[in-house]
Structures are given as structure tokens and as C-alpha cells.
Amino acid sequence: MLRPGVFKQPISYHYDVYAPGDVPAPLLVSLHGYGQTKETALRFGKNIRRDWPLAALQAPHAHHLRRRPSSAVGFSWVSSFNPAEDVANHHAFLRHVIDEAFAEGLTARRKAFLFGFSQSVSLNYRFALAYPEYVAGVVAVAGATPSDWVDAKVKLDVPVLHLAPEADEAYPAQKTRVFRGVLGRSVHDLTWVDMPGSHRVPSAGYPVIREWLEVRARAGA
8 A cells, every 4th residue: 555655766966067277276166046056156156266176056956936937947955845854965965076076186175165145055054064174164145044053052163254245135134143143153263244235246245255265275275
């Protein structure tokens, strides 16, 4: 008799890779926000560093975008249905990409700088806590800290740059104050920058990110 259950099949995770001529070099792994694609993540990454190898990752959950042509598809990293499984899959995806980049000689260390926008930010923070040996630093833009970190005693031993647009409609000031408080007591090496702008990656943020990455890359060399 057929009973309720779960039929598990592998989930496909897609990513693009950009490799400049001069490798090995520090690795940048770029993750997009809700409703975006790996092409978006690739654009973010290239706007930051074109002289480093780059992996642009795409979330697994596809959906049609409202207020867009019916053929437009975006992707999300996590849902409320089974978030623990989504988090575990995200972590496995990141480890695979970093391991492969190291094995192929794109980077000299089995570590990466993680860039995340919006929805991917909290997942990257979780990954950095769970696997600090894989993380050279975290760059977060217009995103949240994990919700269960508010009252938890978390110590994140990787450098963090968090950019918070001041007119962010998704994460307004009352929320970002909470995020800053969480990171302030959890991260030893925190750079927090409030910037003009809405829920996007501010154009003025790219030079800030580039300079921060250059300093942290030299420190870890």
C-alpha cells in the first residue's frame, strides 16, 4: 500500500566560472539575491574584481517572476517548507565549488571570499560559522543576519564587510540596527558601512568592497 513519504532526487545546482589569465589568485564566490540568477551573481562579481577567479552561483529553486514577462524566471536559495535542508544544500554547494577551484589551481588556498546580496547573506553567514576553514572573508550587501543569532552566543572568526543601504525597503533601519548589534558582538573583525541607496548593490559600494578585499587578501597571503 502506498503511504505518505518522501521521494528524494538530487537537486541540480548551476554556476558559472570566470578565470583571468593570472592564476592562482584569491577566489571570489558570488551569490545573488531572491529572484535573481547566476548571470546577476557573475555581474556582481565582475564589478568587484576582474583580476580574481570568480564562481557565480545560482540558487536551486526556480519560479516565475511577477510583474515580468511570463517567461522570466528567478531563483531562490531557501523557503519556509524545509529550510534546514536548503541550508545544508547551500553549504554543500559552496564546499564543492571551493574544493573544485582549489583542485583546478584557480586559487592557491582552499578558501574563498564570499559575496552575498539580499537573501544569500544570512546563508553565507551560516556557512562561515559552520566552515570557517573555507572562508577568507564575507562581504554582505543589503541582507540579514540569521534570525536565530539574535539571542545566541555566536563567535564568527572571519573578517566581515557589511554594507547597509540607508533606504533599503526590504531591510529598513530598525532591522539593520538589530543586524549591526548581532554582528558587533559576534564578529571580531567587522567593517560596517551605511551607504545611500535602496535595496540593491550601491554603485558606490564597489570601490569599498574592492579596497576591503585587497587589504584582507594581503593579510591572509
